[in-house]
Amino acid sequence: MTDIPQDHPRYESLLAREKVAAGVKMGITSIQGLIAQGRGESFDYLIGERSTESALYAERAAVAALLLAENPVISVNGNVAALAPEKVVALADITGAKIEVNLFHRTDTRVHLIIEHLKASGASEVLGKNPDASLDLSHDRRLVSSKGIYTADVVLVPLEDGDRCEKLVKMGKTVITIDLNPLSRTSRTATISIVDNVTRALGNMAKLAQEMKKEKKEELVKLITSYDNKKAIAGAISEIQEHLKTMIAEVEY
């Protein structure tokens, strides 16, 4: 990985880019993952490369859902494995969630490499190697584990594709997504749409989970029942608008 000077004004973003590129070289991230990262970066620019108020609102509700779930599962793809493996493991440990590898561009080798990468980051068990259940989809993201995603009541699917998200929602699951694009089909279909960078969101959620674990069950239930996903998405779009207005003011000054 290229050394990025820590005082570079866009250090975090450049580091993420290096991690995804390294993921491709290691064989855990698909080449198409580079395009997805680029698309994410452009939305992050518009958002102002920060976790906004609406993102934190959704992240809090998402953590409550994970903590209350009977069978929570975190679905991991090649980009998430390259960007934030330790954060996935930390969040899974605190919330008691299972981890399952699920890929659009699936090969047995990639699944194996991602599982090993997650294990090297501290995961004890990672599902996804021998999928024994299938979702009603025509691509490889249909292949799931019967004790993982297939029977999960709450699924965290960072960087999801819209059609699997829709299928999971139709199956009656609480689907939590992390996607910097508030207009994507994924964001518009999920139960809880987190519009934030996956690296920041998973870090925030692990911290929140540590604190919220001590809260009473009723408090967590209240957080979920009062949560309004339309408000979260509309909030994300208007935060982009506000950020752009600030940028216009800076340019005009």
Ligand code: ATP
């Ligand atoms: P959809 O079917 O939901 O409309 P899409 O086809 O627009 O999805 P993909 O190309 O499948 O999207 O996946 C890329 C998505 O992931 C983009 O919406 C992008 O904003 C988001 N993304 C990429 N990198 C990150 C990241 N690091 N953090 C959060 N979101 C990201």
